[in-house]
Amino acid sequence: MILNASGCLDALEAPEVARALDVFVTKTVTPQPREGNRPVRIAETEAGMLNSIGLENPGIDGLLREKLPRLAELGVPLWVSVGGFAAADYAQLCAALADRPEVSAIELNLSCPNVEEAPESAAELVAAARPQTRKTLYAKLSPAATDLPETARAVQAAGADGLSLVNTIRGLALDDETLQPRLGHELGGYSGPALKPIALAAVYQCYRATGLPIVGMGGIATGRDALDFLAAGASSIALGTVLFGDPDAPGRVRRELAEELASRGLSGPEAATGLAHGAKPASVA
Amino acid sequence: MRRREALRVVANESVGPYSLIRVERGSLDPGSPGQFFMLEAPGRPLPRPMSLCQAPPGELGFLLESIGPGTRALAAVEPREKIHVFGPLGNGYRLDVERPLLVGGGIGVAPFPYLSAVLGSPPAILGFRSDWHAEAASLVPNAEVVVEPTLVTERLRPDHDVLACGPEPMLEAVRELAPNAQLAWEAPMACGYGACYGCSVEIDGVLKRLCVAGPVLEAA
Ligand SMILES: Cc1cc2nc3c(=O)[nH]c(=O)nc-3n(C[C@H](O)[C@H](O)[C@H](O)COP(=O)(O)OP(=O)(O)OC[C@H]3O[C@@H](n4cnc5c(N)ncnc54)[C@H](O)[C@@H]3O)c2cc1C
Ligand SMILES: Cc1cc2nc3c(=O)[nH]c(=O)nc-3n(C[C@H](O)[C@H](O)[C@H](O)COP(=O)(O)O)c2cc1C
Numbered sequence: 001m002i003l004n005a006s007g008c009l010d011a012l013e014a015p016e017v018a019r020a021l022d023v024f025v026t027k028t029v030t031p032q033p034r035e036g037n038r039p040v041r042i043a044e045t046e047a048g049m050l051n052s053i054g055l056e057n058p059g060i061d062g063l064l065r066e067k068l069p070r071l072a073e074l075g076v077p078l079w080v081s082v083g084g085f086a087a088a089d090y091a092q093l094c095a096a097l098a099d100r101p102e103v104s105a106i107e108l109n110l111s112c113p114n115v116e117e118a119p120e121s122a123a124e125l126v127a128a129a130r131p132q133t134r135k136t137l138y139a140k141l142s143p144a145a146t147d148l149p150e151t152a153r154a155v156q157a158a159g160a161d162g163l164s165l166v167n168t169i170r171g172l173a174l175d176d177e178t179l180q181p182r183l184g185h186e187l188g189g190y191s192g193p194a195l196k197p198i199a200l201a202a203v204y205q206c207y208r209a210t211g212l213p214i215v216g217m218g219g220i221a222t223g224r225d226a227l228d229f230l231a232a233g234a235s236s237i238a239l240g241t242v243l244f245g246d247p248d249a250p251g252r253v254r255r256e257l258a259e260e261l262a263s264r265g266l267s268g269p270e271a272a273t274g275l276a277h278g279a280k281p282a283s284v285a
Numbered sequence: 286m287r288r289r290e291a292l293r294v295v296a297n298e299s300v301g302p303y304s305l306i307r308v309e310r311g312s313l314d315p316g317s318p319g320q321f322f323m324l325e326a327p328g329r330p331l332p333r334p335m336s337l338c339q340a341p342p343g344e345l346g347f348l349l350e351s352i353g354p355g356t357r358a359l360a361a362v363e364p365r366e367k368i369h370v371f372g373p374l375g376n377g378y379r380l381d382v383e384r385p386l387l388v389g390g391g392i393g394v395a396p397f398p399y400l401s402a403v404l405g406s407p408p409a410i411l412g413f414r415s416d417w418h419a420e421a422a423s424l425v426p427n428a429e430v431v432v433e434p435t436l437v438t439e440r441l442r443p444d445h446d447v448l449a450c451g452p453e454p455m456l457e458a459v460r461e462l463a464p465n466a467q468l469a470w471e472a473p474m475a476c477g478y479g480a481c482y483g484c485s486v487e488i489d490g491v492l493k494r495l496c497v498a499g500p501v502l503e504a505a
């Protein structure tokens with residue numbers, strides 16, 4: 001499955017891009033509306049970009065009232081990404097989405113580098129969300145956790161059905177002349193090509209640690225990148241920063257991945273998942 | 286309808302300090318004056334927003350000023366190379382104006398050759414840093430040129446319908462003098478089509494994405 005990375009596509013502004021995906025994931029929604037951080041909010045660097053959007057969103061009520069009905073009309077399965085500042089926020093958001101049939105899964109954003117973190121651990125946040133809904137829960141983690149496999153095992157024990165790996169990692173860019181931070185918020189989340197090896201390591205480790213379904217993301221720009229994530233242990237992949245420069249990326253990456261799989265004699269994405277861990281391709285076995 | 290396509294560079298010429306890059310049009314629609322395109326900046330992770338400058342038959346022309354890595358990469362493209370171009374994007378100028386006056390500063394003249402052609406060569410006031418920069422005025426017919434320290438606002442005729450593009454201080458000054466002006470603003474843009482929320486600016490007291498709500502906005 002090919003998804004968009006949360007916060008990297010507005011399906012209502014670009015329905016043609018959303019329809020080329022298997023699942024559309026919303027930008028992270030919080031209990032209250034948020035204006036986001038002051039500009040400048042993006043800065044390109046040599047091998048990626050920094051963003052400090054700061055979770056600009058209409059709040060859960062705004063999403064349910066104005067956006068969800070229109071998103072449902074797209075005919076693309078819908079995941080809602082939720083984020084908050086305490087365990088109670090995650091519980092409230094999941095409760096509000098629990099009986100919405102348009103929503104097929106919830107992604108818990110446990111790792112936005114641009115806003116203050118909840119005091120609870122990732123596992124405690126998942127534990128608070130779990131009793132509120134029977135929907136599939138994906139826990140989105142930061143690659144910067146001190147012991148990521150341990151965190152992954154803990155969120156699994158707390159009831160997560162899958163993992164989204166990875167979110168951005170904190171970064172800084174300075175203006176050439178003034179040597180001052182280029183972003184208004186100073187620090188931002190680093191995404192794009194430079195993130196790929198870091199993200200691959202996260203997927204690889206967490207696949208071993210949990211065996212959970214994983215949505216792999218971080219710098220995916222080609223079918224070959226997607227194949228690497230599958231081999232490391234992802235069952236699906238998400239496109240983020242690449243969508244900014246190439247709105248046709250979903251169709252292109254899908255075609256390229258199919259060619260990569262076919263040229264290796266692999267029957268489909270399932271056959272590639274986890275190959276990096278030592279299994280032999282079907283054609284060789 | 287916006288599209289993205291790899292387009293062949295036809296020419297890359299200097300106009301004063303600026304580069305005028307013409308690409309084959311392919312199946313892209315030129316859109317309306319003031320709209321913009323995202324141009325692939327070779328070797329850079331993100332594309333760059335550029336106003337459409339000219340729309341000769343079968344081509345699209347962009348005028349750009351090299352100020353950083355992306356515009357430098359674009360200024361270095363050679364004829365026959367291909368670059369990806371995505372657009373047209375955003376909202377251009379409202380064209381139902383009775384007495385148009387184009388007011389621009391520096392690289393802000395970029396959308397005016399196309400705008401002038403569509404409006405039938407209305408008068409223009411263009412301001413530049415130096416005589417060298419002012420060479421770009423040759424692309425805009427019927428233009429009065431001022432060079433610093435003279436400012437375009439000193440020549441503004443408020444009884445006209447002002448359509449402006451230029452640096453922020455110039456737009457703020459024009460807004461003071463011509464409350465009905467249409468102003469083309471800039472913000473850093475990663476995507477140009479509403480995907481990243483990087484270009485949010487305050488419009489009428491609320492944050493809006495400039496690539497979706499603009500870049501041309503009514504002054505009042
Ligand atoms: C809708 C829209 C239309 C545009 N149309 C044109 C056009 O037709 N022609 C054109 O040349 N440019 C145009 N621009 C501006 C152009 O997109 C930027 O100059 C470009 O993205 C800069 O990229 P860079 O990597 O070269 O420089 P960056 O690394 O982004 O910037 C280099 C330095 O210049 C500063 N800077 C950034 N933008 C500007 C600016 N506009 N003026 C002065 N300093 C700046 C930055 O703060 C930084 O310090 C447009 C912008 C928008 C939003
Ligand atoms: C501009 C921007 C906004 C983002 N907003 C969110 C968000 O709201 N919620 C979230 O979980 N991740 C957000 N992310 C992170 C992405 O979903 C993704 O995890 C990350 O960018 C890595 O993938 P990429 O390298 O393919 O972009 C954002 C990323 C970018 C670049």
Ligand code: FES
Nearest residue numbers: 477479481482496
């Ligand atoms: S440039 Fe991405 S939302 Fe406007």
